[in-house]
Each structure stands twice: as structure tokens, then as C-alpha cells.
Amino acid sequence: MVTVEVPVVDLILETPRLILREFVLDDWRAVHEYASDPEVTRYLSWGPNDEAASQHFVAAVITKRREQPRSVYDLAVTLRETGKLIGGCGIYRQRFGEGELGYCLHRSYWNRGYMTEAVRAFLEWAFTEGGFHRIYARCHPANTASARVMEKNGMKKEGCLRDHMYKDGRWSDALLYAILEDEWREFSGKNRNE
Numbered sequence: 102m103v104t105v106e107v108p109v110v111d112l113i114l115e116t117p118r119l120i121l122r123e124f125v126l127d128d129w130r131a132v133h134e135y136a137s138d139p140e141v142t143r144y145l146s147w148g149p150n151d152e153a154a155s156q157h158f159v160a161a162v163i164t165k166r167r168e169q170p171r172s173v174y175d176l177a178v179t180l181r182e183t184g185k186l187i188g189g190c191g192i193y194r195q196r197f198g199e200g201e202l203g204y205c206l207h208r209s210y211w212n213r214g215y216m217t218e219a220v221r222a223f224l225e226w227a228f229t230e231g232g233f234h235r236i237y238a239r240c241h242p243a244n245t246a247s248a249r250v251m252e253k254n255g256m257k258k259e260g261c262l263r264d265h266m267y268k269d270g271r272w273s274d275a276l277l278y279a280i281l282e283d284e285w286r287e288f289s290g291k292n293r294n295e
């Protein structure tokens with residue numbers, strides 16, 4: 102039998118202020134800076150991370166990136182000017198045409214529009230090159246910043262998933278947001294110069 106090596110192609114997304122690039126193993130320390138912050142992970146199903154968990158996350162993302170066909174697109178969010186890694190943003194292919202979006206940012210960089218910018222680039226890639234038809238994301242009902250990031254990118258609230266998340270012995274609801282391919286085309290056309 103002949104085995105054909107499929108080359109691993111790096112995904113890089115550029116925005117005015119950010120470069121979203123593939124993770125490398127050394128990134129775990131920068132990831133740990135935000136992933137170990139309880140304020141950052143307050144509304145997430147994971148964290149706060151110990152060092153081993155942050156190392157495991159980066160290693161797992163790198164391993165999954167090599168899978169063919171690729172289903173995990175988790176990128177490091179870095180500042181264009183300095184190269185500093187300030188967060189992560191990813192789309193996980195769930196089944197044909199559908200992906201789940203997730204993101205996380207270092208607290209020192211909140212409320213400057215960075216994640217709205219990163220998600221916009223990711224959605225553009227997902228609907229033009231990534232082969233996605235529907236992208237959804239879930240957030241804790243109290244996570245207003247996350248809901249705003251989705252709304253500012255044209256994602257629509259589809260409903261509330263009751264007792265959907267479990268953390269530290271407690272269940273909580275999750276809001277479900279999504280955007281479809283044709284909705285993205287309309288939204289991005291209208292907001293092209295923003």
C-alpha cells in the first residue's frame with residue numbers, strides 16, 4: 102500500500118491590528134497567562150488552568166491540526182505590532198457544514214474590539230474558504246461581552262439551552278447564537294468598510 106503524506110497547511114488570518122496564526126508548543130506560557138486567570142474562565146466550562154492543562158491544550162491543538170480532514174481550526178490571536186499572543190479563537194467542525202466558534206482573550210486587552218475583529222476574520226474565512234454553512238457559539242447568559250462579540254458580527258440569538266453547562270458542581274443555561282452562510286454574505290457586504 103502506498104501512503105501519501107498530506108502536507109499540513111498553515112492557516113493565517115490577518116486583520117488591521119491582529120494576526121491569527123497556528124499555535125506552536127512554546128505558546129503555552131502566553132496561553133497560561135490568560136487561561137489561568139479565574140476572571141477570564143469565569144463563564145467557561147474549563148479553567149482556570151494549571152500549567153499542565155495549558156501545556157496539554159496547546160499540544161492537543163497542534164496534534165489535531167495535523168488530522169486529515171482537518172476539523173479543528175484553533176488559532177493564536179497575536180498583536181500585529183508586537184507579535185504578542187493575547188488570546189485564542191477557533192472553529193471546530195462538528196458535522197458537514199457546521200462549526201462551533203469559541204474564543205478567549207487576556208484580560209488586559211478586553212474592550213478594545215480585538216475579539217470582534219478576530220471573529221470577523223474567522224467568519225469570513227469560514228464562509229469563503231473553510232466550506233462552512235453554519236457557525237454557532239454558546240455563551241453563559243451573564244457573559245455580556247461574549248454575546249456582544251457575536252451580535253457585532255451579525256450572529257443571531259437562537260435560544261436558551263437550559264442547564265447546558267456544568268462547572269464546579271453547578272448547572273447553568275447557555276445562550277445559543279448562530280449565523281448562516283447567506284446571512285454572513287449580507288452582513289459582511291453591509292459592513293465591509295467598518
Ligand SMILES: CC(C)(COP(=O)(O)OP(=O)(O)OC[C@H]1O[C@@H](n2cnc3c(N)ncnc32)[C@H](O)[C@@H]1OP(=O)(O)O)[C@@H](O)C(=O)NCCC(=O)NCCS
Pocket residue numbers: 140141142144145204205206207210211212213214215216217218239240241244245246247249250
Ligand atoms: C468575551 C471576550 C472574548 C470579548 O473580547 P473583547 O475583545 O473584549 O470584545 P470586544 O471589545 O470586541 O467587544 C466587547 C463588547 O462587550 C461589551 N461589554 C464588555 N463587558 C460588558 C459588560 N459587563 N456589560 C455589557 N457590555 C459589556 C463592550 O462594551 C463591547 O461592546 P460595544 O463594542 O458594543 O461597546 C473577552 O471578554 C473574554 O475573553 N472573556 C473571557 C473568555 C470568554 O468569556 N470567552 C467567550 C466564551 S463564550
